[in-house]
Structure formats: C-alpha cells, structure tokens
Amino acid sequence: MALNRPRNRTRLVLGLGLALLLVLTLAAAFWPRSELVDLGRVTRGPLVVTIDEEGKTEVRDVYVVTTPVAGRLLRVQAIDGDAVTQGDVVAHMRPAAPSVLDLRTREQARAVVAAAQAALLQAKAEVNVAQADVELAVSDHDRAKALAARGTISTAALDQARTAALASQARLETARAAVAMREAELANAQAQLIGFDDQGLAEALAEVGASDIPLRAPVDGRILRVVEESETSLAAGAPVLEIGNIAQDLQVAVDLISSDAVQVVPGARVMLEDWGGSGALEAQVERIAPLGTTEISALGVEEQRVRVILRFMAPPEARAALGHGYRMLARIVIWEEAETLQIPQSAAFREGAGWAVFRVEDGRAAKLPVTLGQGNGRQVQVLEGLEEGDHIVLYPPADLLDGGLVAQRRAG
Template sequence: MAGKVTRRILTVAVLAAVAGGVALSFRPSPELVDLAEVTRAPMQLTVDAEGKTNVHDVFTVSTPIAGRILRLGVEVGDPVEAGKTVLARILPADPALLDMRARKQAIKTVIGAEAALRAAQAEVSRCEAELIVAQSDLDRTRRLHEKGNATHEALQRDEADARSAEAGLETAKATVIMRKADLDRSRAELERFDAPSSPGEDGVALKAPITGTVLKVMEESETILAAGTAVLDLGDVRNDLEVTVPLLSADAVKVKLGMPVLICEWGGEAPLTGRIVEIAPVGWTKTTALGVEEQRVDIRVAFDGDEAARAGLGAGYRIEARVILWSDPAALQVPSTALVRDGGAWVLFTVREGRAHRREVRRGRDNGVDAQLLDGPDPGTPVVLYPPPGLADGMPVAERQAE
C-alpha cells in the first residue's frame, strides 16, 4: 500500500514538472533593451562653431614721407607706449640716388600740365565770347518781344542759350583751377629731384600712436620706402581682444545681439564667457575641404569678466564657441533616443516591474543629445532607449548587460 502511494506521488511530481516546463516554454522571453533614467538637470540649446581671437582696432603705422627707413627697433609681441616708444626712424632719400628716368618723367608731366592749363584758359576765353554773343541775342529778343515782333518761344530759346553759356563759362573756370593744381603738384614733384638733400641727424622718428603690442611687422630691414607704405600693425591685446565666429547662415538667423557665449577649447582650465556684440549684415562663401560651398556670417563676441581669466590668450588663437540660444537650470529631460514618433504624438516606454509601459509625452527643446519633457514621468523613472519597432505596452523587458 505504501509503495502505491509513493508511486502516485512520484507520478504527480513528474507530471507537474512536465506541465511547468511546458508552461515556461510558452512564456515569452523578455526583450533585451538599453535603459536610462528621466532626470531634472540644467539643459542648454546651443549653436557650436570654431572661431578665432583678434584685436578689434588694429592701427597700421605707415611712413609719413618717402625715404630710407632704418632697421626697426621693435619686434612682434613687444609692448609700446603711445607717444613715447620710437618704432623706427626715416631718413630722406638722396635725390642723386633717385632714378633719372623718373626725373625726366616729372619734367614731361610739368610740360603736359602747363599745356593743359593753357588749353583750359583758352576755353575760358571762348566761353566768355559765347556768353557775350548769347547775352546780346537775348537782349535783342527781349526788346523785340516787348514790341510784339518776337515770339515767346524765341525768347525762351535765347534765355536757355544764355544760361547754357554761363554754365559753360563756370565749368571752364573750374577746369582752370584744376589744371593749376595739377601744375603745382607736378612742379613740386620735380623740385623733389632738384632740391639738395638735408636730412636731420636722426631723421624722422615714427612713434607709437597707441599703448599696446606690436602685432605684425611688414618691413623689418633697412630699405627705401615710398610715402604711405605700411610698416607695422599695433593693437591692444589686453583690453581690445575679441572673438570672431563664422556661423552657418542658417544658424546666424537664430542668434541675437547680447546672447551669452561660452568660449571653450582655448587652452585654459575653464571656459570663458562673452556676449554677441555684432552680427555681420553680409555673409560670405566658404569652400570646405570636400569642395562644398557654405554661406557663413561672422559674429563678434566680446569677453566678459577680468582679463586675468584669459591670461596667455593672444590674437589669432583658435577657440570653440557655443552660442547659448536657450537654457533651463532645472529641465525635466530624457535622452533624445528614448522618444519615438507614433502618429502625431511623442511616445516613450517606461519600465516598471520588468514590463514596458507606453506613455505619451509633450516634447519641448531638443539639443540633439537630450530632449526636454513639458510633462512626463518623475525623475529617476527608467525609460527604454532606442525602442524596438515591435515593443508594445505591457511587454516584458530586461536591461541588456554590457559585455
């Protein structure tokens, strides 16, 4: 009797195990997914681009007279003081060393200017004669018109001729003034060749017009230069440094004056801050390394804060600029990859007790990494990243483990 009971118990146990195995075989296995959490944290929407630093006001120092400039006493990076630092000295060039062909050309220029002046004076005489004739005709026509022997149209025609003659005379006189000026200029140029050389012992001193730094030297060695030749560039790197950022034109329309800018990757430990002070009204075309043409718009960014924070930063340095279009210090957000479009709504899947639960949400801003939720789950709620196409409400899920 006991043996029969034991066999029945064993039979029931075996049948139960088989039934359990069959039930487990038909139970759906959980979908392996990646998970993240809803968070409440600072969030920004930015436009990022490379830029470079530059000095806003660059002063180009040029030679005030033609002559021989001695070797410069300053180099790039040297500090200068307005009105005190001597940048270079210029000695007048010796006329005997000047090209004789230039002197001959100057003589011909004087002769041509004298001839042009005589022609202009002759034109004045001709215009004066025309004016006398026109005025005489007008007086005669007026007398005839008063007696009824001349038409009104004839009077108007003679008045117009007289005015035209007066205008022609004024133009001829102005031309004479111009020709006299040309002759004086030509004679002055010729006198430069014939005048004796009388350079001062030290020549003409070029002094710094501003307090700042030497940014560029165009003429370093001693040489002969014409008047107005650029010698070097000066700028105030400490107080006048700014950033120029070429944005894509599609991004430039989003930014506004006064928007904050983070200046990163400049070499310091912490990002610098600044604000947009100018947006160029005209764009320009940039060709990329792949040959693609892009329309760019330059924006100017002024630094905020103390100059000491950007110590070591000079002109022409590369930086990464992030223009902050929008920010929220405590935005409810999820990774952008947790959201999918379902019809006309944004949907995400939360995870509770091992099952996925579909939930519609209202999406706000999206910076490409995180998306703002205008309503949604509480912070700390797990959500599915990259929801599979077949994922449905109530399906079992399990977090995929990193290998």
C-alpha cells in the same frame, strides 16, 4: 511474451522521456526573453541650449604702422609681442630723395592731418554738447526729486528723469571715447607727415642719424605682427607693423551659419571653452553683422556665414594668456531654463508627426507619446507625457514592441 513486456515498458519510458525533453527544448526556445537595453531616468534640472561654433580672438582696433615715403626700410629690431607706448620709435627707414620732395604726397599728408584735426574739433564739440545735456538732465532730475517729494509729479515721471540723466551721462562717455579715438587718428596722421617738410625731416635726422626717418607707434599697446622684418625697399604706405591693445580691445569673432545667426540676439550669454586655460570664459554677444558672406566649407559646400562679435565679460587678468588670432569654442546660449523636466535625447524617437518614448514598467516597455520642447542634442525638455523618476529606454531597438519584456544591460 513475458520477456517482451519489460522491454516494451523500457521503450515507452525512453520515448516519453525524449518527448518531454523535446517539449522542454521547444518551450525554452520559444519562451519570451527579456531584451537587453540601456535605461535612463527622467530628471529635473537646468537645461541650456547653445549654438556651438569655433571663434577667433581679434583686437578690435588694429593700427598699422606704414612707411610715410617710398624708400628703404632698415631691419626691424622689434618682435611680435613687444609692448610699446605712443610715440615710441618702432622702426627706421631711409627715404628715397625724390619722394621726400614730392609735392602731391606732401599735400595729401597735410590734408589727412587737417581732416583729422577737423574731426577732433568736431568730437570735442560733441563732448561739450553732451556735457551740457548732462547738466540739464541732472538739473531736471533734481527738480523732479523735489517735486516728487511734495507729491506734485508721479513716480514714473521721476523714473523718466533719472533714466534721462543716466542716458546723458552715457552719451558723454561715448563722446569722450570718440575724442580719444580722433586724437589717436590725428597722432597717426601727424606721424606719417614726419619727413615731408623740412622741419620734420630735420627733427627725424637729428634723432636717428644722417639719413634715417623714425616710424613711431601711434597708440599704446603691443606689436601684434611684424609685417616686414628684413631690410627691404618699400613703396609709400606699405605696412610695416601692426599694433593693438590686447588687454583692453580683445574680442572674439565667430562666423555663424545664417540659419543659426537669426536665433542669436545681442546681449546673449556666451561660454568660451577649449581656449587653453582652466574653465570657461564668460562673454556676451555684442553685435551681429547685417550682411552675410558666402564661404566654402571643408566639404566643398557653399554656406552663408554671418559674422558675430563677442565681448569678454571676464576680467583681463583671467584671459591674460590670450592674444590676437587665438582659437576657441564659443557656445552661444539661445535658450535656458533653471529648472525643467528633461530626458536624454537618445530616448526619444519619431512616432508619426510627434515623438514617443518607451517607459519601463514592471519589466515591460510601454510606448508613450510625449511632447518635447527645447533640446541641445544631449538633453531635451519634456512638456507632457512623463514624470520625474520614470525609467525610459535609451537607444530603443527597432524591433522593440509595446509591452515587450526588457532588462537593463549591465556595463562591461
């Protein structure tokens, strides 16, 4: 009996030890654990919302050098990128004899020249009208300044007179630009008439040989593309080269989805990135096409696209490497704020009809409703619900509960 007592005591100690170990194991298994999450902070700073779309550069006014008559084009020696001056010979051709004497074509060419001359006269008349408007507006402004100095008229009337003078000067510049364009059109029309009359044909033959007709550049610029390089027979009016002024007339065309285009306004700021150079180029929305076109996306889905034209604000030397048809990423600004409260977009999630986030307080995640404003897919504006410096959970897990323990996940 005495021998059994130590043995029973040993069994009791072992049993209690096993029971305690089992209790500790169960406690450790069911003890609340902190869920590892990524944390972010509520910050204050600039926020820009953009519409991002690929765009391509293009020359605003592309002049196509065409064959004035049906005949044989001689091999074109010019290459893409060559600089040309108005009147330079860029190609030679030999006309077919019947086409040179074709009366109808001759009269049509002369009609084009006559129309271009009439358009030039009209443009010059508009310059005269604009010049007269400038003189009148300047005179009115001078009188308004004198009257304002004596207190006869209000400051608002003086401002109106100044604005009228500036507007009239702008209209004069527009009229002068129209004259330059009409002069280029007339030069192009006259160049196409070379070879149709005896005098023009004789001048052409004297310059390039017994039977060659020169094709001349209608404007200053660069050769954008040689359409026909090899010697070949062409009909009258066939394109041979394309010429444009890359330095002055380069713009960017972007085809936006119609639902995005309605958010864009003329004058909006644009950042051009991924163009191959260092930094982003500044641009501005110049105009938005009023007509949308149906296009098929890469996934085979029909989309309504609207053409938006962007004007470079950067100087030509900053984009000297760009040419016609170059690709880039256009980020069109539709909203921006210099100083606003914001959080990463990944922290917000839907909660009913609104939005919510998990704010971390003393190691626990507290679900808070928030009111959000503008967002760009990476950051979103916070209107109500959070304060600067608050810690929030990024990419909150689906099983994270209000009040649950959380700990920051370590990098790596």
